[in-house]
Amino acid sequence: MSTTFTWAFTDSWTMTRRELAHWARQPVQIVVGLAFPVMLLLMFGFLIGGGAGVEGDYREYLVPGMFALTMAFGLDATMVAVTQDLEKGVIDRFRSMPMFDGAVLVGRAAADMLQSALSLAVLIGVGLAVGWRWHGSFAAFLGAVGLLLLFRFAMLWLGIHLAMVAGKPELVMAVQILVWPIGFLSNAFATPESMPGWLGATVEWNPMSATATAVRDLFGNEGGVTSASWAYEHAQLLAVLWPLLLIGVFFPLAVRRFTRLSR
Amino acid sequence: MSDPATEAIVLEDVHKRYGEKRALDGLDLTVRRGTVHGVLGPNGAGKTTAVRVMATLLRPDAGRVRVAGCDVRTQAQRVRHRIGLLGQHAAVDEELSGRQNLDMFGRLHHLGARGAAARADELLDRFGLGDTGRKAVKQYSGGMRRRLDLAASLVTDPEVLFLDEPTTGLDPRGRTEVWNAVRSLVGGGTTVLLTTQYLEEADQLADRISVIDSGRVVADGTADELKARTGGDRIDVVLHDAARLDAAAGMLRTAAAAEVVVDADRRLISAPVTDRMAALHRVVRALEDAAIAAEDVALRRPTLDEVFLRLTDDGNRADDRAEAAV
Numbered sequence: 001m002s003t004t005f006t007w008a009f010t011d012s013w014t015m016t017r018r019e020l021a022h023w024a025r026q027p028v029q030i031v032v033g034l035a036f037p038v039m040l041l042l043m044f045g046f047l048i049g050g051g052a053g054v055e056g057d058y059r060e061y062l063v064p065g066m067f068a069l070t071m072a073f074g075l076d077a078t079m080v081a082v083t084q085d086l087e088k089g090v091i092d093r094f095r096s097m098p099m100f101d102g103a104v105l106v107g108r109a110a111a112d113m114l115q116s117a118l119s120l121a122v123l124i125g126v127g128l129a130v131g132w133r134w135h136g137s138f139a140a141f142l143g144a145v146g147l148l149l150l151f152r153f154a155m156l157w158l159g160i161h162l163a164m165v166a167g168k169p170e171l172v173m174a175v176q177i178l179v180w181p182i183g184f185l186s187n188a189f190a191t192p193e194s195m196p197g198w199l200g201a202t203v204e205w206n207p208m209s210a211t212a213t214a215v216r217d218l219f220g221n222e223g224g225v226t227s228a229s230w231a232y233e234h235a236q237l238l239a240v241l242w243p244l245l246l247i248g249v250f251f252p253l254a255v256r257r258f259t260r261l262s263r
Numbered sequence: 264m265s266d267p268a269t270e271a272i273v274l275e276d277v278h279k280r281y282g283e284k285r286a287l288d289g290l291d292l293t294v295r296r297g298t299v300h301g302v303l304g305p306n307g308a309g310k311t312t313a314v315r316v317m318a319t320l321l322r323p324d325a326g327r328v329r330v331a332g333c334d335v336r337t338q339a340q341r342v343r344h345r346i347g348l349l350g351q352h353a354a355v356d357e358e359l360s361g362r363q364n365l366d367m368f369g370r371l372h373h374l375g376a377r378g379a380a381a382r383a384d385e386l387l388d389r390f391g392l393g394d395t396g397r398k399a400v401k402q403y404s405g406g407m408r409r410r411l412d413l414a415a416s417l418v419t420d421p422e423v424l425f426l427d428e429p430t431t432g433l434d435p436r437g438r439t440e441v442w443n444a445v446r447s448l449v450g451g452g453t454t455v456l457l458t459t460q461y462l463e464e465a466d467q468l469a470d471r472i473s474v475i476d477s478g479r480v481v482a483d484g485t486a487d488e489l490k491a492r493t494g495g496d497r498i499d500v501v502l503h504d505a506a507r508l509d510a511a512a513g514m515l516r517t518a519a520a521a522e523v524v525v526d527a528d529r530r531l532i533s534a535p536v537t538d539r540m541a542a543l544h545r546v547v548r549a550l551e552d553a554a555i556a557a558e559d560v561a562l563r564r565p566t567l568d569e570v571f572l573r574l575t576d577d578g579n580r581a582d583d584r585a586e587a588a589v
Contacts, residue, residue, distance in 0.1 A: 014370040093354035096318045098343040099371040
């Protein structure tokens with residue numbers, strides 16, 4: 001039993017190394033992946049910003065929203081990576097070997113989380129460069145980073161599951177397009193108060209909005225909110241509960257789906 | 264009962280269906296240890312499904328499957344320790360180098376970091392891939408990729424090696440490379456199960472052959488036994504003048520007292536014979552009497568192609584009859 005346990009770790013590590021080796025071979029892809037959210041941040045911060053119903057400094061409001069949005073877009077990256085992997089013959093070889101069943105998924109998870117953490121670090125750097133600041137304690141800062149990565153972790157398992165359900169790259173493309181409205185139907189760019197009532201309510205209950213609001217709180221950034229709703233008041237609670245709920249549902253589904261690929 | 268000491272693979276009445284399609288329909292197969300067993304069949308006969316079931320990638324719906332003495336359903340991990348698989352599509356990571364691939368597979372077989380690295384170097388040398396350096400597999404030629412794939416299947420010296428159409432899509436040179444690599448393995452005591460659509464391949468590599476069609480075995484035996492089953496030797500006559508084909512076919516039918524196959528493009532007529540030399544005399548004399556000019560008259564053993572077509576054809580006809588009866 002203890003050897004099985006050790007193998008689970010060593011095999012997962014081997015699969016993580018595989019992902020890192022892919023990065024080492026395709027540095028351009030990594031750079032593009034990191035540049036994309038930076039581009040979005042600059043575009044919204046300077047090009048479009050200002051007209052989003054936010055009082056005070058728009059960048060104070062926008063930058064934490066961009067962090068959350070970048071974590072949400074991780075869903076897309078995970079789905080693409082999983083579908084590409086499943087298309088390859090090498091998965092058959094893995095499955096015919098006496099390795100830990102979950103190692104392929106753990107490797108995917110480790111690589112994606114690492115990529116997202118890196119992405120977040122770059123984005124924080126760029127945020128600081130364009131004048132965004134956090135005003136709370138360092139502990140609150142770490143708490144905010146933790147909530148963002150927790151949200152990303154939820155997107156990871158949702159992404160793995162959706163990719164396996166969709167199966168084919170064409171269907172994944174359709175799901176990818178849906179990520180955009182879900183990402184934008186949040187309070188990342190604009191306050192719910194600036195929207196029609198029904199839309200504002202939808203936006204407030206979006207899991208990504210909860211994370212964005214909670215993170216703004218922890219960073220001590222202005223929320224720009226005039227009327228507070230329940231979802232807004234309890235954003236930190238929701239920013240923990242939403243991801244945990246998503247993980248609780250999609251982690252077992254994804255693992256089950258993967259181990260049942262053969263049936 | 265099967266004896267695990269002498270039998271590397273035993274399949275008993277194995278079924279697998281995909282919706283309405285019966286991919287395996289009562290497949291029985293026994294492969295002796297240390298032999299090369301060819302599984303021959305047309306596209307869609309169930310060859311790949313059978314290999315995927317034996318390699319623990321697919322669960323059978325019914326039936327018993329034992330590989331290297333272990334049950335694929337209840338002892339899948341044990342089976343995986345003892346097998347190597349070369350699928351139809353390269354099962355290596357194309358983004359990585361050959362060495363990175365073999366190192367990774369070695370680690371996943373729990374050889375340890377050092378063991379895996381040493382094994383990778385050894386296999387690269389053995390398969391003539393030692394100088395590929397950091398080059399990614401996607402830049403390899405088809406033959407090189409296949410050799411790497413084969414090397415990857417041998418990371419732990421498997422007891423049983425599955426080769427699913429190992430030369431499909433390769434040029435003749437690549438095919439020869441793979442054949443030579445397979446031959447060099449057989450001496451080492453590995454049991455090899457080889458699926459192929461190419462009769463020549465089965466004839467060249469396999470000790471015994473099972474012909475499968477519609478998910479079950481329609482014939483098995485050595486290549487010679489299978490050839491003998493279609494009526495032994497044949498006589499071929501190539502005519503000078505295509506216009507005389509019909510007349511010559513009628514003559515041959517009488518002389519050989521058997522069904523004649525006519526290949527108009529090659530101006531060839533062919534019939535099975537039992538009394539070799541006497542039949543040859545009769546045919547040559549009959550040709551002279553009828554004043555039909557022949558370019559070539561020859562006695563020969565049937566090719567496996569003829570055996571194969573005949574066997575799978577018979578199967579189809581039996582199916583048609585069964586359907587007509589319903």
